[in-house]
Amino acid sequence: MWKWMLTSGVSPLPHFACFLLFSLACSASASCRGEPEDALTLDATNCSSSLERHTRSYNHLQGDVRWRRLYSATKYFLKIDRAGKVNGTRKKNCLNSIMEIRSVNVGVVAIKAVNTGFYLAMNKKGKLYGTEEYNNNCKFKERIEENGYNTYASLKWKHKGRQMFISLNGKGSPRRGHKTRRKHLSAHFLPMMVP
Numbered sequence: 618m619w620k621w622m623l624t625s626g627v628s629p630l631p632h633f634a635c636f637l638l639f640s641l642a643c644s645a646s647a648s649c650r651g652e653p654e655d656a657l658t659l660d661a662t663n664c665s666s667s668l669e670r671h672t673r674s675y676n677h678l679q680g681d682v683r684w685r686r687l688y689s690a691t692k693y694f695l696k697i698d699r700a701g702k703v704n705g706t707r708k709k710n711c712l713n714s715i716m717e718i719r720s721v722n723v724g725v726v727a728i729k730a731v732n733t734g735f736y737l738a739m740n741k742k743g744k745l746y747g748t749e750e751y752n753n754n755c756k757f758k759e760r761i762e763e764n765g766y767n768t769y770a771s772l773k774w775k776h777k778g779r780q781m782f783i784s785l786n787g788k789g790s791p792r793r794g795h796k797t798r799r800k801h802l803s804a805h806f807l808p809m810m811v812p
């Protein structure tokens with residue numbers, strides 16, 4: 618059955634397959650419950666090393682803090698450089714892609730690049746930028762989508778009633794918020810554990 622799942626249907630998204638196995642393995646094992654999800658790894662599967670360990674953040678308790686890399690479905694890690702510029706990188710070990718993800722309210726997170734100290738923010742125009750000063754532009758609604766990826770929508774700003782999402786396009790660059798949609802792969806991220 619595992620083999621079937623890995624070879625059919627989900628093959629374009631191997632990490633999703635991992636996640637699926639992870640979920641199934643977890644729901645089958647009572648010991649998973651109540652344990653910090655961070656402790657779990659995907660021993661049973663042979664996903665590529667960088668994808669081997671990721672965890673899901675489901676509690677959203679205020680004050681919950683995780684260090685993660687946000688890996689887009691377009692295969693880039695989100696980073697904020699020393700100038701506060703937001704962009705994607707293919708490098709797995711880039712220091713500027715390590716993010717502190719903190720729950721600031723139920724389902725709402727603040728994302729800070731640990732190495733450069735910048736918070737990820739979105740302005741009214743839907744532009745992503747880094748800021749040293751924490752404010753409402755730095756709050757994002759984190760939601761788990763049906764394909765197992767997370768989306769992050771600006772809490773404060775919308776464009777014509779539509780939510781604006783953090784996204785990295787196929788070239789690794791952020792898209793303007795008003796061009797993003799929840800269903801776009803460019804807006805889908807896996808929070809990966811920092812080894």
Ligand SMILES: *[C@@H]1O[C@H](CO)[C@@H](O)[C@H](O)[C@H]1NC(C)=O
Binds near residue numbers: 663665
């Ligand atoms: C897991 O995959 C790696 C390469 O991706 C391979 O070298 C290794 O033998 C695999 N292990 C198992 C148990 O299949």
Ligand SMILES: *[C@@H]1O[C@H](CO)[C@@H](O)[C@H](O)[C@H]1NC(C)=O
Binds near residue numbers: 705707790
């Ligand atoms: C953003 O990242 C992409 C992919 O890593 C790179 O090709 C591009 O040049 C970067 N853009 C800027 C302005 O640094």
